[in-house]
Amino acid sequence: MTGVEPASSGGPLEPLVGRNCALDLFDRALCAARAGQPSMLEFAADPGCGKTRLLRELAVRAGQAAVPVLAAAGRDGDRMRRLLTSLVGPAAHRAEPVTGASVLLLDDLHLAPPAVAALLARLAQAPPAGLLLVVAYRPRQMPGWATAALGGVVQLNRRTFTLSPLDPAGVAALLGLPDGRAGQRVHRLSGGVPRYVLAYRPEALDGAVAALRGLPAELPFEVTAAVQLDVDALEVDQRQMLEAVSVCAEGFEPTLAGALAHRDPAATSDLLDGLVAADLLRTDPALAPTLRFRHEVDRAVVYRSLSPGRRRRLHAVAADILRDLGHPVTRYAEHLSAGGQGTDPAAADALIEAAESPRTPRPDAIRWLTGVRRLLPDAGSTDPRRVRLDFATADALVGAGRLRQARTLLQDLSRRALPGEDQRVRALVARARVERLLGRPFDAYALLLPHLDAPAGARARFDLTVEAAVAGALCGAAGAGQHACELGRLADKLDEPGCGTTAAVVRCFVAAHVDCGFPAEEALSRASSEVDALADDELARHPDLLALLAWAEHLLERDRSALHHLDRALEICCRAGLVALTPWLLIGRCAVTCRLGSLDRALSEGEDAEEVAVAMGVEPLVGLARAHRAIAVAWRRGPAAARQLAETAVLDAATRRPNWYDGVSQRVAVRLRFLAGDRVGAAPALLRACGGVELGQVEAAGRACWASSLAEMTHRAGRRDEALHWLAVAGRHAQRLRLRGQSAMVRISRARLTLDADPRGAAELAGAAADSFADIGWRLDEASARLVRARALCDVREWAAAEVELAEARRIADLVGSPPLRRAVAGVQSRAAGAAGRRPDSAARGELTLTRREWDIARLVAAGASNAEAAEQVYVTVKTVEAHLTRIFRKTGVSSRAALAALLATGAVNYRGPA
Known part of the structure; x- marks a missing residue:
């Protein structure tokens, strides 16, 4: 800031987000200054929090109020000294007093030269009338003389304000994104610091998948320029040290820094102390004496300024030192790869080992393995190192969401004469998992079925049976239950850590999908506890475990526990760069949050899920995301508005084999069409989507719900006997699993069917259903049940009791933000008010x-x-x-x-x- 009007020389202003309190404070101080009262505002913040941007905004506001603005920055010490001299120097005393308000903006005060100390202290002690002094500085770098000068304030009304990082909503607003997962991801990466938020903007604006990749290849110019200013202010030796340690993305110890910069311990200590004082490096309290850059953005700017040759040399030195010190391979794998050492067989093995680690982000693993593949000499297709490299590459590709590339590689592996049956089973299981993740569980199951009795080892057979049980459940195979039962016996034989937990989770997942006679309720609690006891690294090694558990919990009506496990799974996936499971997890969050009444979150999660699924090219998951989002849209805007979205979810479903994903999408589309008033042919269409009279395409935990829907549709069509049949079917399924939500859905359907013939009985059924929905937290279903009960109570002239139910339904509608539900409440009230015999007996x-x-x-x-x-x-x-x-x-x-x-x-x- 060097001009009299700082805002006019600074170019276009970025949006100012999250600084309303600071602006209000300035506006009040400006009013006081115009009344002749001098005051001072201090804005303290870490680098990148927007001090300069705020001062430019203040200059604009002062200009709009016709108040003169003077400005200087600590980097330009001569200008600051001249400006302060003009206000408090000898010439200022001889000049005529200035009347009216004025604003003095001093930016980056921590960089001002000590020569201005006396002038600043004099200004603070004897300010001109109507002066508003605004200073901004970094508290970590504030010199003692400046603090002492400001501490001598006598005549100024002094206020100090700390500019905090933005919250997730502020980050989303700064990026121009909806307040969803992409904004939350950038908030975690940036810490909410505006400068670092803007560094991630190019990737964030490209969508949810891009936001998972980290920093873009090209940083915005304004971000690079701001960091480069700090670097240019360093002494030559300090800058060389900073450049040397910039190759250490995970932090470094002083010993490594000295070796990289070729400095002795004493010189290294002095240089690092200077960089810490400049706030470019910070100590890591959890890993003393490890140092890190202030932020990854700062490190990236410095690192990218190095020449390619210097980068390679520094990485090679770092790899040799860390290996000699005995660090794990994951610590120096990046240095091996970037140092061009992949031609060494030992280095290649080290890179493959590091890529196989669950701690390694999948994009890094792919980059390392691609380098190894390119640099290693050609080897035979059955060479052990080549086979290990291909398996590791396929696993990394799957984790990164590049499923079709992984499928091609795994098909090639399956055709080779791999050594041993276990290797062949491993390739087969990995290929089947890819088909399942692509939304083709039928193809996955067909791959596995002929090999279930393969003469493989116990561990290979266990993995084969796990995948067969999961894929079989998703395509409605009758044998899925048998595979789940077999898992328990295989886990007991293996006696390996984690196998029992995996078997329990898979059996619960299968029990939610098919009738297998497995008591899922108790097993689910045990499986949840065992999974919660596992470390994140172990769960990253078996990423399906949390996803299967969360979906089983959702289907078996433990939504809050499901939400906890979905959150944890997404955190692990983000940290490890596991994109493949992300759409399934986000769809789960959409389904759970919608059922619990959090419509805004459900809509946001559904949009993110669809975006990731589209980017991965997984059409069944795109349809499933749209279907679940359509449910939330129906509660927010009505069934008619949601119907079109739901119908786009099933456009291509007929071209694929029957599977659970498409079945859900088709059922939701038919249900919304029915609720929107298009009832012709709804019941036959729903029956087809359910897989026929046996409801074979519906998960076991949801059959009572969809049988109840069939009962309501056939009742509306005038087929009473058929409706009663489906009610009986729904009751049998509800009784079999004893799920409170499903039982309540049967009750509310029965209440709707008997409302005209037996309103008092319908009121009792609806009341019991509402109580059950309330107990498990299904707010929207609770409100719908209360509406049915209110209507029944009105029919039996119990106005006060009906009013209680309507008031509670209206409260829920307001709480969740559902205008269609509010209109339904008003409709029942209007119907009751206009009904014959509306008056109570006294009337x-x-x-x-x-x-x-x-x-x-x-x-x-x-x-x-x-x-x-x-x-x-x-x-x-x-x-x-x-x-x-x-x-x-x-x-x-x-x-x-x-x-x-x-x-x-x-x-x-x-x-x-x-x-």
Whole structure:
């Protein structure tokens, strides 16, 4: 900031996000300055938090208020000294006093030369009238003299404000993204610091998958320039040391830094101390004496400024030192790869070992293995190192979401004459898993089925049976239950850590999908506890485990536990760069959060899931993401608005073999079409989507729900006997699994079918269903059940009880933000108000009368007046209005203003005269 009008010389302004409190503080101080009161504002923040950007905004605001602005920055010490001299020097005392307000902006005060100390102290002690002094600095680098000068404030009203990093919503706003997972990911990577947020912007704007990749290949110019200013301010030796250690992305110890920069221990210590004082390096409290760059963005700017040859030399030195010191291979693998040492067979083996580690991000593993493949001399297709390299590459490609490339490589592996049956089974299982992740569980199961009795080792047979059970469950194979039962016996024989837990999770997942007679309820609790006890590294080695457990919990109605495991799985996937499972996990979050009533989160998760699935080219998962998002859209905007989205989810489903993903999408599309009013052929279409009369394409945990839907559709079509049949089917499935939510869905369907014939019985059924939904946290279903109960209670003239149910349904609608649900509540209220016999018995006898005052207040409140407005109209206090309303509600039997308005509209209430 070197001009009189800083904003005019700074180019276009970035959006200012999350700084409203600072702006309000400045506006108040500016008003005081215009009244002649001098004051000082201090803005302290770490590098990149937007101090300069804020001061430019303040300059604009002052200019709009016609207040003169003077500005200087600590980097330009001469200008700051001249500016301060003009205000407090001898010439300033001889000049005529300046009248009116003025603003002085001093940026980067921590860089100002000590020569301005006396001038700054004099200004703080005797400021001109109406001066607003605004200073910004980095507290870690603030010199003692500057702190002392500001501490001598006598005449200034001094306020200090710390600029904190942005929260996830602020990060999303700065990037121009919806407040979803991409914004949260960038927040974690950047720490919410605006400069670092902008560094990730090119990738973040490319979508959810790009946001998982980290920094873009090209950093924005303004970010690079800001970091380069700090680097250019260093001494030559310090800059050389910083460049040398920039090859250490994971941090470094002083010994390694000295070797890289060719400095002795004493010189190394002094140089590192200087870089820490400059706040370019920071100590790692968890790994003392490890040092790291202030942020990965700063390291990337310095590292990318190095010449390619110097980078290779530094990496080679770092690899040799770390290997000689006995560090694990994952610590120096990047140095081996970047140092061009992959031609050495030992180095190649080390890189393959590092790539196989669950701690290694999949993109890094692919890069290392690609380098090994390129640099190693040609080897035979059955060479052990080549086979190991291909398996590691396929695993890394799958993890990174490059499923079709992985499938091609695994097909090639399967055709080779691999040594040993275990190797052949391993290639087969990996290939089947890829087919399942591509949304083709039928193809995966068909690959595995002929080899289930292969003469392989115990571990290979276990892995084969795990994949067969999961794929079989997803394509509705009858043998999936048998495979799940076999898993328990194989795990007992193996007696390896983790096998028992894997078997328990897979058996619960299969039990949620097919009837296998397995008691999932107790096993699910045990499996959840065992998985929670596993470390993140172990779960990253077996990434399907958390996903299968979470989906089993969701299907078996343990949604909050499912949400916990989905969150943990996504964290692990983000950290390890595992993209392949991301859409399935995000769809799970969409389904769970929607069922729990968090519609905004459900919509955001569904959009992210669809984006990742589209990027991966997995059409069944694209459809599943759209279907679950359509459910949330239906609650937010109505079935008609959601119908089109749901129908796009099933456009290509007919071209694929039947599978669980497409089955869900088709059922949701038919259900939304029915709810939107298009009921012709709905029941036959839903029956086809369910796999026929046996509901073979529906997961076991959801059959009661979809059988209930068939009952409602056939009842609406006038086929009462068929409806009763499907109700009986739904009841049998609910009884078999004893899930509270499914049982409640059967009750509410039965209530809808019997509403006209037996409203009192329907009210009892709907009440029991509402209580069950409330207990398990399904808010939207609870509200729907309460609406059915309210309608039934109105039919039996129990107005007060109906009003209670309507009020609770309206509360839920407001809580979750569902306008269609609010309209449904209003519709039931209107129907009740207009029904014959709306008046309670007392009204029928002419006893429902109000006093004149009560009548006036009732009409005002029904017209929308607040208590205060009604009190003003009838010349009484608010307390009196509240007392009258209490009596009015008691007399009429209603409990809300909306119900009172509906009651007055019927003419059921009168007043008894002038009393």
